[in-house]
Amino acid sequence: TQQTQQTQQTQQTQQTQQTQQQAESGSQPQPAVAIDAAPHPHAAVFAKIRELMMLGVPELALSYVQSVQPEASEQTIAYWLQLEQRRYQLLAQLEHWQAIVDREASHQAMYQKFFIPYADRNWFRSQQIRAYLQLRQYRLGLRTIRHYLWQEKDEIDADVVSLWRRLIIRSYLNLDAVQDAQRAMRRYRQDYGDQLDNSGHEWRLLQAQLLMRSDLYAEAVQILQSIDHAEGRALQLLAEYQAKRMSAADVEAQIVKVLENSELDKRTQSLFWYVRLQMAVMQQDYAAQATALETIYFLQAAGYLHSVYSDAEQQVAVDRLWDAYQEYGLQLGNRFNLLRGDDAGWYAQASNLYENEPQQAKALLAVLAFNATQQEHRGLAMKQMAGLLEKHEQGLDLVYRLFMNSDRISNLQRVPVEVRYRLVDHALASADVQTAARLMEQLQKPPEGQDQFLWNLRRARILILGNQYKEGVDILLDAMKDVQELAAEQIDQYMQVVFDLQNVQQHTLALQAFEQLERKPLSVKLQREITFWKAESYQQQGNYQQAAFLFLKSAIPPDNKIDLWFHTASFRAAESLAQAGLVEDARRQYLRLLKYTLNSARQAVIRQRLQQLRLKQNHSTADTEPR
Numbered sequence: 204t205q206q207t208q209q210t211q212q213t214q215q216t217q218q219t220q221q222t223q224q225q226a227e228s229g230s231q232p233q234p235a236v237a238i239d240a241a242p243h244p245h246a247a248v249f250a251k252i253r254e255l256m257m258l259g260v261p262e263l264a265l266s267y268v269q270s271v272q273p274e275a276s277e278q279t280i281a282y283w284l285q286l287e288q289r290r291y292q293l294l295a296q297l298e299h300w301q302a303i304v305d306r307e308a309s310h311q312a313m314y315q316k317f318f319i320p321y322a323d324r325n326w327f328r329s330q331q332i333r334a335y336l337q338l339r340q341y342r343l344g345l346r347t348i349r350h351y352l353w354q355e356k357d358e359i360d361a362d363v364v365s366l367w368r369r370l371i372i373r374s375y376l377n378l379d380a381v382q383d384a385q386r387a388m389r390r391y392r393q394d395y396g397d398q399l400d401n402s403g404h405e406w407r408l409l410q411a412q413l414l415m416r417s418d419l420y421a422e423a424v425q426i427l428q429s430i431d432h433a434e435g436r437a438l439q440l441l442a443e444y445q446a447k448r449m450s451a452a453d454v455e456a457q458i459v460k461v462l463e464n465s466e467l468d469k470r471t472q473s474l475f476w477y478v479r480l481q482m483a484v485m486q487q488d489y490a491a492q493a494t495a496l497e498t499i500y501f502l503q504a505a506g507y508l509h510s511v512y513s514d515a516e517q518q519v520a521v522d523r524l525w526d527a528y529q530e531y532g533l534q535l536g537n538r539f540n541l542l543r544g545d546d547a548g549w550y551a552q553a554s555n556l557y558e559n560e561p562q563q564a565k566a567l568l569a570v571l572a573f574n575a576t577q578q579e580h581r582g583l584a585m586k587q588m589a590g591l592l593e594k595h596e597q598g599l600d601l602v603y604r605l606f607m608n609s610d611r612i613s614n615l616q617r618v619p620v621e622v623r624y625r626l627v628d629h630a631l632a633s634a635d636v637q638t639a640a641r642l643m644e645q646l647q648k649p650p651e652g653q654d655q656f657l658w659n660l661r662r663a664r665i666l667i668l669g670n671q672y673k674e675g676v677d678i679l680l681d682a683m684k685d686v687q688e689l690a691a692e693q694i695d696q697y698m699q700v701v702f703d704l705q706n707v708q709q710h711t712l713a714l715q716a717f718e719q720l721e722r723k724p725l726s727v728k729l730q731r732e733i734t735f736w737k738a739e740s741y742q743q744q745g746n747y748q749q750a751a752f753l754f755l756k757s758a759i760p761p762d763n764k765i766d767l768w769f770h771t772a773s774f775r776a777a778e779s780l781a782q783a784g785l786v787e788d789a790r791r792q793y794l795r796l797l798k799y800t801l802n803s804a805r806q807a808v809i810r811q812r813l814q815q816l817r818l819k820q821n822h823s824t825a826d827t828e829p830r
Contacts, residue, residue, distance in 0.1 A: 245285070248286075252264055256296075261293050265294065269290070275317065277317065284323055287327075288327075291303060295330070295333075300335075303331060303334040304334050304335065310324075321358040325351075336377070336510075345375075348371055351367070368391050372384050373513060376416065381413070407427075408432075408511070410426055412512065412514070440454050440458065440475075440478050441454070441482070451486065461475050470504055473502045473504030473508055480495035480519075481518065489530040490531045493531055496524040502597075503597060521609050525569065528570075529566070529570055532569050534566075535552075536567070541567075546575045549570065549571050550571060550584070553568050553584075565592070582619035586621050589606075589625060599628070606626060615642070637669050637670075640665050656682055656686055659679070663700050666678065667703050672709045679716055679719075683722075683723070686723070694720070694725075698736075705740060714741075731768065734753050735771075738753035738757060738772075751780045770799070786816055786819060793809050796809060
């Protein structure tokens with residue numbers, strides 16, 4: 204067995220050496236182990252993973268990997284490695300970068316325990332480093348690379364060293380440490396040459412970017428001309444302009460021609476809008492900067508640009524958009540002869556432009572948002588600005604970024620509540636319940652025109668979904684104090700919040716909420732239902748006797764007519780009695796229910812439960828008889 208395992212691992216190492224020759228700093232490399240060549244016993248597993256990925260359900264594929272992956276052992280390590288590499292690939296596809304970092308940290312003990320080929324170890328380490336770069340933790344990435352290069356140097360082959368040294372150059376560029384990047388590049392070229400013929404386009408793109416940051420535009424153009432990819436073609440236009448080989452008008456004409464293609468995907472569009480942005484920055488055209496930045500965010504491509512162009516993180520930051528708005532607004536203020544401190548004049552001019560010149564209106568409102576003499580005027584400007592942005596399909600996402608990800612807004616209390624309501628909606632739509640809960644804590648009053656009671660229920664529900672159970676229930680119970688009688692809609696939404704408590708196993712808090720509701724005037728039907736839901740919480744708590752009592756109460760028909768509710772509640776009562784060890788009472792309930800049950804399938808289920816009770820009784824009797 205050991206010899207077979209070593210043979211498999213040797214094959215894995217050879218396969219890894221063929222796939223480690225990667226220059227791409229942002230692309231996803233191939234796994235160390237050739238998964239598609241999996242041995243027969245597990246071929247079906249990897250076929251299903253591939254099928255799930257083809258169907259476009261990476262979360263489901265990841266869940267499947269987690270369910271089939273065994274514990275790592277001497278016998279399972281080869282299979283475990285194959286599945287672990289699929290796990291990393293899926294995590295990268297889902298952009299769960301922190302999960303990759305954490306996963307790799309947990310591998311260190313395993314590397315010591317089992318014989319893991321160095322090539323496999325280094326493949327996992329490369330994914331960790333890439334994850335650091337995606338998380339923009341460049342210094343941590345550099346520290347990790349240095350540690351591996353110095354402490355693990357005997358375990359790293361030349362191809363991996365080459366890859367990691369390229370990632371060092373990219374990290375320096377991302378940190379805007381151009382001189383460090385230049386030194387690292389010179390040393391790299393001394394050891395490896397330019398590698399223009401054999402490396403991927405991302406590596407050549409990185410070299411071109413360093414040349415451009417070093418004002419060597421003509422040399423950058425030469426490299427970019429060899430890249431047959433949109434990322435290189437877009438950047439080449441910028442380099443041609445900086446090298447004085449093309450005029451601004453010619454560059455703009457080329458960009459317009461490319462963007463006229465209606466079949467262009469969003470990422471490719473963003474590349475050329477990024478060049479437009481850079482041109483606007485060099486020409487100090489703040490209106491064009493604002494338009495380009497908005498479009499990049501509307502295309503939802505900021506993250507993609509970060510991974511392609513080393514300076515994109517700074518250039519596409521939301522604070523750059525605030526800067527562009529404000530600078531453009533100040534230019535417009537001069538044009539319209541607006542005076543600093545005349546908030547009413549600025550606001551009136553923005554209102555006149557609101558419908559027909561929204562870009563100019565946003566610029567004037569941005570100036571007001573940070574420079575108005577009164578907080579009321581600042582809040583009104585933010586509110587109007589958010590309204591303008593939301594007219595775009597992706598506008599709410601940009602509103603969220605401008606107000607939640609900006610260093611300019613350090614205190615959300617200064618953001619008008621109407622905008623914060625929108626931020627809550629976006630956080631919920633993005634499944635960011637924690638942020639929604641944090642925002643909701645400060646929003647005690649509802650938006651204009653909304654019911655205070657229903658608003659409090661919404662606050663309570665968001666806090667509960669954000670794991671702030673006690674705080675949510677406090678709001679829920681407090682909302683009931685001033686309400687004498689509840690409408691059907693109010694009761695329904697209140698119950699939904701209590702059901703959320705039950706779903707997260709907060710049954711003590713759920714029972715408190717049910718009891719608070721029972722103090723209000725309720726219909727007999729609703730009282731019956733609440734009794735049933737309370738019984739469910741007691742059953743989940745293991746208080747089977749109280750659960751049985753409440754299920755039996757809920758089973759009583761209000762008009763003495765046997766209905767479906769009677770059947771369900773009676774069955775659950777019998778279950779609870781059996782769980783409480785009251786076998787005879789459970790048997791009587793099943794027999795009583797059997798008399799009223801006409802459905803043959805249900806009769807079969809009840810008889811099966813009776814049989815189980817008989818077996819339980821016989822087993823119990825046998826255990827107590829003397830021997």
